[in-house]
Amino acid sequence: MITKTVTLPNVADLDVEDAKQELRKVARKNRSKRSLQAREDFASTWVETALDFLGDAQVVAAYVSIKEEPPTLALCDAIAASGKRLLLPKLGPGLTRAWGWYTGAHDLDVLAPGRPPEPSGEALGPEVLSQVDALLVPALLIGRGGTRLGQGGGWYDRILKQIKGDARVGAMVYPDEVVDMELPQDEMDMRIPFVVLPEYWTSTE
Incomplete structure (x- = not known):
């Protein structure tokens, strides 16, 4: 049971993009207050929950x-150790967004400033997504009906x-x-059917 959520400003009078930017500011500030120890404490708990969500x-x-x-690094190791194949975002030719197979933390490297570590293998195009049985996505906030607020790049909405x-x-x-409001959305935004929290996962409907 979620008993406390981040306090968000009233953005009802703003257009969609301005409303999103205001909510991102608050969500990012809220995250910045969480200590490294607190994040690490969540990591091991999340592994078991996420593996249960991924199922077969x-x-x-x-x-x-x-x-x-x-935190997802320990989770990536656990997914691979469970026998599943894991795709991670990777920069492709001409800085296109692509995917690479995860072979272990030792193979991850930061290849561009500000980018997360990525696998060193072949950059695979979007056609590889046809193989995906389950997808875990990042978000800043999840609202009623699975409305999602991301970082603003729109990449995951295209993936979905x-x-x-x-x-x-x-x-x-x-x-x-997880907030009790419908987050501002535009025609590109995709709703998320499930939310995966440290101790449990649940439908957003």
Whole structure:
């Protein structure tokens, strides 16, 4: 049961993009207050919960966390150790967004400033997403009906249009980032059917 959430400003009078920017500021500030120890304490708990969410999925797409994001490095190792194949975001030719297979933390490297560590292998195009059975996505906030506030790049919204219709999709957020409001959305935004918290996962409907 979530009993405390981040306090958000009233953005009802703003247009969608301005409203998103205001909410991002608050969400990022809230994350910045969480200590490194607190984030690390969540990491091991999240592994068991996320693996339960992924179930019998054989091919998983996820991400490597940076800064104050929910920690995923231990989870990446656990996904691979469970026998599943794991895809991670990777820069492709001409700085295009692509994917690479995870072979272990030793193979991850920061290849561009501000980017998360990525696998060193072949950069795979969006067609590889047809293999994905389950996808874990980052978010700053998850609201009513699975409305999602991301960092603003729109990449994951495009990905969600490219995966199989029966692929299981969950957003990883801290417990206080599930909010009782419908977040501002535009025509590009995709709703997330599940939220994966440290101690449990649940439907957003």
